[in-house]
Amino acid sequence: MMHKFAQAVELESNPHAVGESYVAQIPRISIQAFCETAELSHAVQSAAADRRMAKAHVKVQMGGIVAAIEAYTGAPTPNVILIEHNGSGTELIDGLDKLSECCDAGTKVVIVGRLNDIVLYRELVRRGISDYVMSPLSALDVVRSVSNLFNAPDAEPVGRVIAVIGAKGGVGASTVAHNVAFSIARDLALDTVIADLDLPFGTAGLDFNQDPPQGIADAVFSPDRVDSAYIDRLLSKCTDHLSLLASPATLEREYDFSGESFDPVIDAMRSSIPYIVLDLPHLWTGWAKRTLIGADEVLLVTTPDLASLRNAKNLFDFVRSARPNDRPPLYLLNQVGVPKRPEVRAVDFAKALDAQPIAAIPFDPQIFGTAANNGQMIAEVNPANKISETFLGVAKALTGRAEAKKEKTDFLSPLLAKLRGLKK
Numbered sequence: 001m002m003h004k005f006a007q008a009v010e011l012e013s014n015p016h017a018v019g020e021s022y023v024a025q026i027p028r029i030s031i032q033a034f035c036e037t038a039e040l041s042h043a044v045q046s047a048a049a050d051r052r053m054a055k056a057h058v059k060v061q062m063g064g065i066v067a068a069i070e071a072y073t074g075a076p077t078p079n080v081i082l083i084e085h086n087g088s089g090t091e092l093i094d095g096l097d098k099l100s101e102c103c104d105a106g107t108k109v110v111i112v113g114r115l116n117d118i119v120l121y122r123e124l125v126r127r128g129i130s131d132y133v134m135s136p137l138s139a140l141d142v143v144r145s146v147s148n149l150f151n152a153p154d155a156e157p158v159g160r161v162i163a164v165i166g167a168k169g170g171v172g173a174s175t176v177a178h179n180v181a182f183s184i185a186r187d188l189a190l191d192t193v194i195a196d197l198d199l200p201f202g203t204a205g206l207d208f209n210q211d212p213p214q215g216i217a218d219a220v221f222s223p224d225r226v227d228s229a230y231i232d233r234l235l236s237k238c239t240d241h242l243s244l245l246a247s248p249a250t251l252e253r254e255y256d257f258s259g260e261s262f263d264p265v266i267d268a269m270r271s272s273i274p275y276i277v278l279d280l281p282h283l284w285t286g287w288a289k290r291t292l293i294g295a296d297e298v299l300l301v302t303t304p305d306l307a308s309l310r311n312a313k314n315l316f317d318f319v320r321s322a323r324p325n326d327r328p329p330l331y332l333l334n335q336v337g338v339p340k341r342p343e344v345r346a347v348d349f350a351k352a353l354d355a356q357p358i359a360a361i362p363f364d365p366q367i368f369g370t371a372a373n374n375g376q377m378i379a380e381v382n383p384a385n386k387i388s389e390t391f392l393g394v395a396k397a398l399t400g401r402a403e404a405k406k407e408k409t410d411f412l413s414p415l416l417a418k419l420r421g422l423k424k
């Protein structure tokens with residue numbers, strides 16, 4: 001009796017104090033399970049209905065590791081792949097080696113099995129497997145295993161921030177940001193938020209035909225209240241995997257932000273949303289500069305003219321020297337081929353910036369105008385149009401969902417990388 005009472009008090013005052021039994025919320029990730037038994041399939045399905053999984057997208061299928069390899073040869077991988085394997089250890093290792101060839105960087109792999117074998121376990125660690133869980137598993141065991149991947153003290157944040165900025169005003173930076181985010185969400189099936197950082201004039205709401213009553217201003221003006229649950233309430237849903245943190249786009253207030261004003265919002269999003277696309281206005285303020293430096297990836301949108309070339313070069317050099325240990329920003333040329341307009345050539349951009357553009361998007365007032373006026377993306381106006389393929393290519397380059405497959409990679413997780421280092 002005494003014991004129970006003491007426990008209850010502890011639970012009340014600090015739910016985290018119950019240690020092992022506390023399972024934290026799971027971020028907006030995509031999970032695909034490849035089961036061999038009906039038991040695990042049921043457990044994953046009921047895990048998907050658990051309150052802690054409310055934000056995650058879960059897909060369950062049968063077929064184990066063979067089905068997983070088949071599914072991902074030529075298709076992007078989700079945030080987490082859960083594989084049940086009841087066969088031999090050798091089969092598992094062989095299968096994982098095949099899977100690693102088609103697995104994107106950043107995807108975590110969890111194995112569920114019955115083998116309790118230290119040699120096998122070491123082999124799995126060497127391959128960067130995030131977890132090996134012994135079956136049978138209850139629904140809560142599944143939730144706990146996934147939760148641990150993201151909530152362990154040394155887990156890296158789930159979110160990657162992509163900042164999109166124009167070399168000049170009106171070059172199409174927002175249009176590109178929105179279409180690329182749409183493609184990450186739809187074609188790569190990864191949860192994405194577009195944050196419109198152009199508070200007085202942003203167009204994300206218009207472009208997605210949304211007019212939400214709340215958005216980014218609520219968060220920036222009340223930094224003390226911001227956490228991932230607060231951000232969730234400010235998001236408006238555009239498609240299955242895409243949400244919008246809209247700008248007010250009104251002039252009632254003045255928006256004189258200090259350098260760190262956007263930090264709490266961006267940090268909160270990073271803790272729970274896999275991809276965050278920041279639609280930056282063409283500005284050079286303390287916060288804009290800080291946001292660019294702090295992003296995981298930078299995409300610069302430019303038009304083929306001299307002023308854009310100069311600005312692109314300055315922005316490029318700035319970002320490169322401020323982030324010497326990151327890959328340089330990516331850039332693309334937009335509105336190429338305006339009739340009768342002389343242009344600075346792509347080769348001249350490549351020479352000045354010492355990098356090739358990742359895409360060149362033609363000037364097409366018909367399709368872009370239709371999209372803007374209808375509040376649609378290019379892929380919605382005309383799915384067959386080549387420009388939507390270009391946006392998919394940019395989406396892949398920014399998320400690393402393309403290059404990862406060229407080389408043989410493993411599913412390296414930070415914790416296991418350390419273990420690996422120790423073993424050598």
Ligand SMILES: Nc1ncnc2c1ncn2[C@@H]1O[C@H](COP(=O)(O)OP(=O)(O)OP(=O)(O)O)[C@@H](O)[C@H]1O
Pocket residue numbers: 166168169170171172173174175176198203280281282334335336361362363364365368369372
């Ligand atoms: N490739 C293109 N061909 C034709 N029109 C385009 C193209 N790209 C963008 N546009 C149009 O150019 C206009 C400006 O685009 P957008 O608002 O995306 O630019 P921006 O760089 O974000 O501008 P701002 O400096 O105001 O933030 C929009 O009307 C858009 O539809």
Ligand SMILES: [Mg+2]
Pocket residue numbers: 173174175198203280281282
């Ligand atoms: Mg814009």
